Amino acid sequence: MTESGGRRLTDFAAFLFDLDGTLTYPDGAVPGAPEAVRAVKGLGKKVAVVTNNSRLSRRQLAAALRRSGVPLDEGEILTAVTATARLIAGQRPDARVLVVGSAGLRAELAEHGLRLVEGPPAEYVVAGVDPDLSYPKLARAVEAILSGAAFIAVNVDRFVPTETGRMPGAALVVGAIQAVVGRPPDVVVGKPAPGLLLEACRVLGVRPADALLVGDSLASDLPAARAAGTAFALVLSGVTSGADLAAVQDRPDYVFSTLTELRECLGV
Structure with a gap:
């Protein structure tokens, strides 16, 4: 693990998890994902999924997470699809x-x-x-x-x-x-725009500064976190390689090779 954020992971009140490449692959859970989510919840932290997935509804995503053993339910999932529907319904x-x-x-x-x-x-x-x-x-x-x-x-x-x-x-x-x-x-609506993260913080009742986004993308997750004012932990389980990370100037606040490493850094 590398860090530049200066805060302990346990200082954050809420953990916002990206989905594809962070918690799940198309054929099941990312190794260590179920255990990491359980550990975060076990510490009394608030948890939400914030995903750009525009193919599946929240109900479908919740069912897929249950099949993969990741302990999250429909009410803990905020998708760009849901945010789009709420945006339009709120306007008209x-x-x-x-x-x-x-x-x-x-x-x-x-x-x-x-x-x-x-x-x-x-x-x-x-x-x-x-x-x-x-x-x-x-x-x-x-x-x-x-x-x-x-x-x-x-x-x-x-x-x-x-x-x-x-x-x-x-x-x-x-x-x-x-x-x-x-x-x-x-x-x-979706990342890299900050709206999903800000809505998740509003729903969870936390300030963005007290939330940590955990994701696998420097292209969408990192700029979304910066725009929303949350911290960002990059996990090298998805679309970002070590070479990609070495090429960027705006470094994530934390970098983990796996979610298992993140869980261990929580002391669980």
Whole structure:
């Protein structure tokens, strides 16, 4: 473990865990993840998952975590999908929403009472990972935005992990729409924007300065933590290599090779 934060891990009131590459792989839990989460909870710390995952609903993610042995329930998961649904429902509860995204994204939006439409007119276009992406879907989204719909990106991740490696992330969909409408999204909900972390801190009742984000990405987790005002612990279990870490000037506050090392540093 290396650190530059100057605070003991036990000083933090809340631990915010990234999901993909930090707690889980596509085929199960990251080694040491169940034990690390149990250890953090055993110390009386508040815990939440903050994930850009735009393919699955919170219910689906909670079921996957249970199957992997990670002791977290649906109420402890905050996804970019959930935050997107809350954002739109808070602005316009009866909004018509055109979705270019997965079934999980559509389900979460519908559960928040939003009206899903297949084409214009719409008040919002929401773009996320879409395994069934098609030219007609993109064309309808472009037309809706050019007709006045707000353009919301669930996240702008370039890649997402799969059972066989990786596939293009939401950036593929967002970038295609952006290239045609001639402007970026009105809102990017997920990391590296700070909104997910700030919402998690609000829900947990802690100040951002008293929270530690644990994640595997220098591209999304680190800037999100900096923007939100939380500390950041990098775990080298996912997309970041030692060479990647050596190349950055903005160093994480803590670096762990595994979650087992993080747990041991907690003294548990």
